Amino acid sequence: MSKEAKLKGVAHNAMDHAVSGLGFLTPHVTQYCAASGARCVRLSLLSSESVSSLQDLPKPLVLAAQACQEKFAQILASAGFQSGDVITAHLEFESQGGEAFTCRCVLHSARGKEFIAEMNSETYWSSKREDPFDALRKLRHGRTKAPLP
Numbered sequence: 001m002s003k004e005a006k007l008k009g010v011a012h013n014a015m016d017h018a019v020s021g022l023g024f025l026t027p028h029v030t031q032y033c034a035a036s037g038a039r040c041v042r043l044s045l046l047s048s049e050s051v052s053s054l055q056d057l058p059k060p061l062v063l064a065a066q067a068c069q070e071k072f073a074q075i076l077a078s079a080g081f082q083s084g085d086v087i088t089a090h091l092e093f094e095s096q097g098g099e100a101f102t103c104r105c106v107l108h109s110a111r112g113k114e115f116i117a118e119m120n121s122e123t124y125w126s127s128k129r130e131d132p133f134d135a136l137r138k139l140r141h142g143r144t145k146a147p148l149p
Contacts, residue, residue, distance in 0.1 A: 006079045007086070007109055012117035013075045014045060015105035018068050018091050019119060025068055026093070026101065026121070028061035033095035045072040045089035045105070085110055096121070 017023045029041050036056065043051060043065045051057070051065040072089060076082075088108040093101050104118040 003081075004113060004115075006081070007107060007113070007115045008117070010075055010079050010081070010086075011105045011107045011115040014068075014072045014089070014107075015091065015103055015117040015119060017071050017075070018105070019103050019121070019124070023064065023068050023071070025061075025064040025091075026103070028058070028064050029093045030095065030099050030101060032058060032061050033093075033101075034098075039095050041093045043068070043091045043093075045069055045091060046083070046086070047073060048083075 018025045025043075032038065032041065041057075045068065047069045051062050051069065057065075068091070073083070076086065086107050087110055088106070090106055092104045092106065094104075095101055100121050102118065102120045104116060107115040109115070
């Protein structure tokens with residue numbers, strides 16, 4: 001796999017982690033946007049750029065962002081990159097009202113290339129299904145409501 005494809009994967013994995021329950025960043029971002037009236041929050045993923053220096057952000061949001069910085073460093077290293085291979089890396093959250101948002105991860109490589117991974121909270125998850133195991137049942141048994149082994 002090329003370095004460019006790997007960096008695109010790094011951007012996707014960082015964005016995916018940030019919006020997941022493991023990253024636990026999005027509840028804090030959406031609460032902050034609702035309380036402050038902000039439409040956009042931009043957070044650096046590089047640990048060399050301090051998140052805590054952003055004065056207006058509540059502490060839980062700062063702590064979640066710092067944890068995402070640590071996870072980003074792990075994702076970058078696991079893909080075979082060093083911190084100097086990426087000169088900028090940030091997450092951009094844009095409020096769409098209520099709990100809806102878009103998230104974009106933007107990386108700029110030391111070679112001058114840009115890599116973007118983006119999602120919209122209303123279309124990213126398949127949460128409209130009542131039973132999350134329904135698709136698995138269909139695959140295994142060709143029908144719904146069959147017991148899972």
